[in-house]
Amino acid sequence: MIDASSPRATPAGARRAVALAWRSAPGWLLCHALLTLAGAATPVAAAWLTKLLLDALAARADVALPLLGLAAAGLAAAATPQLLSYSRAELNRAARLRATEELYTAVNGFTGLSRFEDPRLLDRLRLAEQAALTAPNQVVESGLDAARNLLTFCGFLASLAALSPVMAAILTASAVPALLAELALSRRRARMLWRISPAERRELFYGGLLSTAEAAKEIRLFGVGEFLRGRMLAERRATDAAKRAVDRHTLLVQGGLAVLGGAVAMGGLFWAASGGRLTVGDVVLFVAAVAGSQGAMGGLVGELAQTHEALLMMDHFVAVASAGPDLPEPARPRPLPPLRDGIELRDVWFRYADDQPWVLRGVSLRIGCGRSVALVGLNGAGKSTLVKLLCRLYDPVRGTILWDGVDIREVPVQELRRRISPVFQDYMCYDLTAAENITISDLHAAPGVVEAAARRAGVHDVLAGLPHGYDTLLSRTFYSEADHEVPETGVLLSGGQWQRVALARALLRGERDLMILDEPSSGLDPRAEHEIHTMLREHRAGRTSLLISHRLGTVRGSDLIVVLEDGRVSEEGGHEELMAAGRGYARLFDLQSEGYRTGTATPGWS
Numbered sequence: 001m002i003d004a005s006s007p008r009a010t011p012a013g014a015r016r017a018v019a020l021a022w023r024s025a026p027g028w029l030l031c032h033a034l035l036t037l038a039g040a041a042t043p044v045a046a047a048w049l050t051k052l053l054l055d056a057l058a059a060r061a062d063v064a065l066p067l068l069g070l071a072a073a074g075l076a077a078a079a080t081p082q083l084l085s086y087s088r089a090e091l092n093r094a095a096r097l098r099a100t101e102e103l104y105t106a107v108n109g110f111t112g113l114s115r116f117e118d119p120r121l122l123d124r125l126r127l128a129e130q131a132a133l134t135a136p137n138q139v140v141e142s143g144l145d146a147a148r149n150l151l152t153f154c155g156f157l158a159s160l161a162a163l164s165p166v167m168a169a170i171l172t173a174s175a176v177p178a179l180l181a182e183l184a185l186s187r188r189r190a191r192m193l194w195r196i197s198p199a200e201r202r203e204l205f206y207g208g209l210l211s212t213a214e215a216a217k218e219i220r221l222f223g224v225g226e227f228l229r230g231r232m233l234a235e236r237r238a239t240d241a242a243k244r245a246v247d248r249h250t251l252l253v254q255g256g257l258a259v260l261g262g263a264v265a266m267g268g269l270f271w272a273a274s275g276g277r278l279t280v281g282d283v284v285l286f287v288a289a290v291a292g293s294q295g296a297m298g299g300l301v302g303e304l305a306q307t308h309e310a311l312l313m314m315d316h317f318v319a320v321a322s323a324g325p326d327l328p329e330p331a332r333p334r335p336l337p338p339l340r341d342g343i344e345l346r347d348v349w350f351r352y353a354d355d356q357p358w359v360l361r362g363v364s365l366r367i368g369c370g371r372s373v374a375l376v377g378l379n380g381a382g383k384s385t386l387v388k389l390l391c392r393l394y395d396p397v398r399g400t401i402l403w404d405g406v407d408i409r410e411v412p413v414q415e416l417r418r419r420i421s422p423v424f425q426d427y428m429c430y431d432l433t434a435a436e437n438i439t440i441s442d443l444h445a446a447p448g449v450v451e452a453a454a455r456r457a458g459v460h461d462v463l464a465g466l467p468h469g470y471d472t473l474l475s476r477t478f479y480s481e482a483d484h485e486v487p488e489t490g491v492l493l494s495g496g497q498w499q500r501v502a503l504a505r506a507l508l509r510g511e512r513d514l515m516i517l518d519e520p521s522s523g524l525d526p527r528a529e530h531e532i533h534t535m536l537r538e539h540r541a542g543r544t545s546l547l548i549s550h551r552l553g554t555v556r557g558s559d560l561i562v563v564l565e566d567g568r569v570s571e572e573g574g575h576e577e578l579m580a581a582g583r584g585y586a587r588l589f590d591l592q593s594e595g596y597r598t599g600t601a602t603p604g605w606s
């Protein structure tokens with residue numbers, strides 16, 4: 001379970017950030033740390049060397065050594081920022097790569113679907129993506145910078161204490177309110193980012209609608225572009241207002257802190273100039289020490305606040321990256337041998353969330369090994385939900401699904417899925433090549449096998465006839481590197497052609513134990529539908545399969561037809577048996593076939 005509460009800065013987040021940076025680039029991390037420390041010592045050394053030089057000049061003594069030292073300090077001061085900037089860039093690249101890798105490894109480990117349907121989790125995921133790009137570096141970087149500023153601060157403070165212990169104490173004390181105020185500011189900013197995350201996601205959603213080909217048709221025809229643009233800008237204005245409020249508060253607080261710092265510095269300067277107790281070198285050192293320690297203190301406070309803010313962001317990263325699998329994993333996984341007997345749903349109850357209605361209410365059915373089963377029912381009866389449970393994309397709330405008598409929760413989920421070949425109702429159209437669009441179901445398939453699957457799905461001729469054959473990109477959104485010069489070679493398929501590609505995907509995995517076909521021919525023309533179902537009838541013969549279709553003519557050849565109504569099995573049997581029973585299936589079959597002849601509509605099952 002992922003915690004969806006507001007983010008917190010935790011030691012675990014700090015440990016994770018440092019460990020991540022260390023694992024991604026230990027050499028660059030060390031180099032960066034050393035350069036940062038060198039950067040801390042340089043200004044203090046320069047101030048002391050300046051004092052020594054001025055005192056030597058005033059006493060007409062030898063100035064060679066302080067001059068040499070000052071030249072070295074100047075060189076170091078000039079070179080360190082460039083070196084730091086390069087090592088920072090190297091460290092950032094390595095840590096970003098590693099963090100992104102860890103985040104998406106964790107996301108791929110979410111074996112079910114429920115997390116992808118949880119808006120709070122999606123908010124967290126979006127912030128975790130941002131955190132992966134910035135937070136680990138920022139924690140390390142701000143931590144190191146804070147250490148650098150602390151060293152500089154201590155160096156100057158010691159110098160100042162030698163001249164005026166009271167001034168040193170006042171300066172130290174003035175750091176406390178600044179630190180507390182900056183921490184409060186960073187908490188406020190992180191809370192604001194968490195609060196506006198849904199609005200930022202909605203803005204992205206509207207932006208996506210306005211700029212993608214899939215949505216462009218309807219948006220143009222319905223003339224809702226302006227309406228969506230308005231909504232997108234309203235979201236942006238709302239998030240900007242929240243950011244502006246925090247920025248104004250920050251301005252006020254930091255302005256107040258600057259005035260306080262200025263007053264302390266002026267008081268010190270007045271004391272140093274009016275006393276007449278200090279040498280010229282002492283006064284220069286005093287001024288440098290006040291300015292330097294105030295600068296370092298401001299930097300230290302700022303860096304601590306940034307570390308805090310980065311840790312708050314890191315909390316999102318840690319929450320997602322450490323979430324672990326969403327479906328319970330078996331403590332002692334059982335092997336899953338090839339199906340021999342059958343798959344059984346035993347009193348399966350399911351709803352998508354505790355506050356949602358039951359979708360399946362005690363479904364019991366058996367898909368015998370080697371049998372072709374059809375599942376029919378009205379829209380919303382729960383057919384696709386049942387398929388998702390069979391693939392273990394969710395677990396039943398009650399009841400069990402047995403594979404040769406073994407509860408599928410007791411076998412490794414990947415093992416189960418390797419044995420299933422699905423065509424989903426809402427199949428994907430990937431912006432990849434034609435060949436990749438098929439092999440996505442089996443990345444190791446040989447080209448000949450891919451072509452054979454495409455032939456069986458009746459799409460080989462179409463794909464082979466594309467400008468680059470199977471290597472043609474099925475997208476108008478991207479173009480391949482090879483197409484850089486002539487980017488217009490991407491091709492879009494028709495709905496029916498895409499459906500055949502999705503079918504080819506499933507056929508590529510044909511020798512699996514269970515074939516699931518959820519509306520595999522809804523977008524096909526009548527001739528294509530006939531061809532595909534003739535092919536599928538042959539393909540399914542002797543194989544275990546589950547076919548979902550609203551066209552009852554296509555399911556009549558199945559060994560068993562199961563009617564799902566209101567989340568329950570209301571009828572089951574062979575086509576002839578169900579027709580003879582004269583109940584919902586028979587009525588609907590008659591009406592549908594009559595509808596084909598006379599054009600009348602088909603009412604419900606009961």
Ligand SMILES: Nc1ncnc2c1ncn2[C@@H]1O[C@H](COP(=O)(O)OP(=O)(O)OP(=O)(O)O)[C@@H](O)[C@H]1O
Pocket residue numbers: 117352356359377378379380381382383384385386425
């Ligand atoms: N991810 C989800 N989260 C919440 N509710 C869902 C989700 N998916 C489906 N539902 C709900 O579950 C019910 C069953 O949906 P399901 O897709 O299983 O029906 P179906 O029988 O396949 O319908 P159709 O014939 O229209 O494809 C519907 O009321 C639907 O609103």
